[in-house]
Amino acid sequence: MRLLFDQNLSFMLCQMIADLFPDSSHVRSHGLSEAADRALWEFAKANGLAIVTQDVDFADMASLLGSPPKVIWLRTGNQTTAAIAALFRRHAQTIESFESDNGTACLEIY
Numbered sequence: 001m002r003l004l005f006d007q008n009l010s011f012m013l014c015q016m017i018a019d020l021f022p023d024s025s026h027v028r029s030h031g032l033s034e035a036a037d038r039a040l041w042e043f044a045k046a047n048g049l050a051i052v053t054q055d056v057d058f059a060d061m062a063s064l065l066g067s068p069p070k071v072i073w074l075r076t077g078n079q080t081t082a083a084i085a086a087l088f089r090r091h092a093q094t095i096e097s098f099e100s101d102n103g104t105a106c107l108e109i110y
Protein backbone atom coordinates (compact mmCIF):
# COMPACT_ATOMS: atom_id res chain seq x y z
CA MET A 1 0.00 0.00 0.00
CA ARG A 2 1.33 3.40 -1.01
CA LEU A 3 0.57 6.07 1.55
CA LEU A 4 0.13 9.83 1.24
CA PHE A 5 0.80 11.60 4.53
CA ASP A 6 -1.29 14.68 5.18
CA GLN A 7 0.28 18.02 6.09
CA ASN A 8 -0.39 17.52 9.81
CA LEU A 9 2.05 14.58 9.87
CA SER A 10 5.82 14.66 9.50
CA PHE A 11 7.42 14.03 6.12
CA MET A 12 9.98 11.93 8.05
CA LEU A 13 7.42 9.14 8.33
CA CYS A 14 8.00 8.25 4.69
CA GLN A 15 11.60 7.30 5.49
CA MET A 16 10.87 5.77 8.88
CA ILE A 17 8.43 3.17 7.53
CA ALA A 18 9.78 2.81 3.98
CA ASP A 19 10.61 -0.85 4.63
CA LEU A 20 6.91 -1.55 5.27
CA PHE A 21 5.28 0.92 2.91
CA PRO A 22 7.69 1.76 0.08
CA ASP A 23 6.87 4.53 -2.38
CA SER A 24 4.86 6.43 0.20
CA SER A 25 5.05 10.21 0.14
CA HIS A 26 4.08 13.41 1.89
CA VAL A 27 1.79 16.11 0.48
CA ARG A 28 4.64 18.62 0.51
CA SER A 29 6.68 16.48 -1.90
CA HIS A 30 3.86 16.98 -4.41
CA GLY A 31 3.42 20.70 -3.77
CA LEU A 32 0.10 20.05 -2.04
CA SER A 33 0.82 21.37 1.47
CA GLU A 34 -1.78 24.11 1.16
CA ALA A 35 -4.20 22.22 -1.09
CA ALA A 36 -7.87 21.84 -0.18
CA ASP A 37 -9.01 18.46 1.11
CA ARG A 38 -10.90 17.70 -2.10
CA ALA A 39 -7.75 18.36 -4.17
CA LEU A 40 -5.77 15.94 -1.99
CA TRP A 41 -8.57 13.41 -2.33
CA GLU A 42 -8.50 13.62 -6.12
CA PHE A 43 -4.69 13.47 -6.22
CA ALA A 44 -4.63 10.35 -4.03
CA LYS A 45 -7.37 8.75 -6.11
CA ALA A 46 -5.60 9.46 -9.40
CA ASN A 47 -2.26 8.15 -8.12
CA GLY A 48 -3.31 5.05 -6.21
CA LEU A 49 -2.43 6.41 -2.78
CA ALA A 50 -4.14 5.94 0.58
CA ILE A 51 -4.47 9.14 2.61
CA VAL A 52 -3.01 9.06 6.13
CA THR A 53 -4.41 11.81 8.32
CA GLN A 54 -5.47 12.94 11.76
CA ASP A 55 -8.23 15.01 10.17
CA VAL A 56 -11.84 13.85 10.55
CA ASP A 57 -12.73 15.55 7.25
CA PHE A 58 -11.10 12.76 5.24
CA ALA A 59 -12.93 10.11 7.27
CA ASP A 60 -16.17 11.93 6.49
CA MET A 61 -15.30 12.04 2.78
CA ALA A 62 -14.55 8.31 2.80
CA SER A 63 -17.93 7.71 4.40
CA LEU A 64 -19.72 9.79 1.76
CA LEU A 65 -17.71 8.97 -1.35
CA GLY A 66 -16.33 5.51 -0.65
CA SER A 67 -12.99 4.47 -2.03
CA PRO A 68 -10.69 4.97 -3.77
CA PRO A 69 -8.80 6.47 -2.18
CA LYS A 70 -8.72 4.66 1.12
CA VAL A 71 -8.20 6.67 4.29
CA ILE A 72 -6.17 5.75 7.35
CA TRP A 73 -7.41 7.96 10.16
CA LEU A 74 -4.99 8.20 13.09
CA ARG A 75 -7.03 8.69 16.26
CA THR A 76 -4.05 9.04 18.56
CA GLY A 77 -3.98 12.76 19.25
CA ASN A 78 -0.66 14.56 19.17
CA GLN A 79 2.19 12.07 19.20
CA THR A 80 5.86 12.20 18.32
CA THR A 81 6.85 11.11 14.84
CA ALA A 82 8.61 8.10 16.37
CA ALA A 83 5.42 7.09 18.19
CA ILE A 84 3.41 7.32 14.96
CA ALA A 85 6.02 5.25 13.11
CA ALA A 86 5.80 2.64 15.89
CA LEU A 87 2.01 2.69 15.53
CA PHE A 88 2.35 1.83 11.84
CA ARG A 89 4.70 -1.01 12.69
CA ARG A 90 2.24 -2.43 15.25
CA HIS A 91 -0.66 -2.19 12.79
CA ALA A 92 1.16 -3.15 9.57
CA GLN A 93 -0.79 -6.38 9.09
CA THR A 94 -4.11 -4.64 9.69
CA ILE A 95 -3.18 -1.95 7.17
CA GLU A 96 -2.20 -4.56 4.59
CA SER A 97 -5.53 -6.36 5.10
CA PHE A 98 -7.35 -3.04 4.78
CA GLU A 99 -5.82 -2.53 1.34
CA SER A 100 -7.60 -5.57 -0.06
CA ASP A 101 -10.88 -5.00 1.81
CA ASN A 102 -13.13 -3.55 -0.89
CA GLY A 103 -15.97 -2.96 1.57
CA THR A 104 -14.07 -0.58 3.84
CA ALA A 105 -13.01 2.95 2.87
CA CYS A 106 -11.62 4.18 6.21
CA LEU A 107 -9.44 2.48 8.79
CA GLU A 108 -9.25 4.05 12.23
CA ILE A 109 -6.07 3.40 14.18
CA TYR A 110 -5.77 4.12 17.89
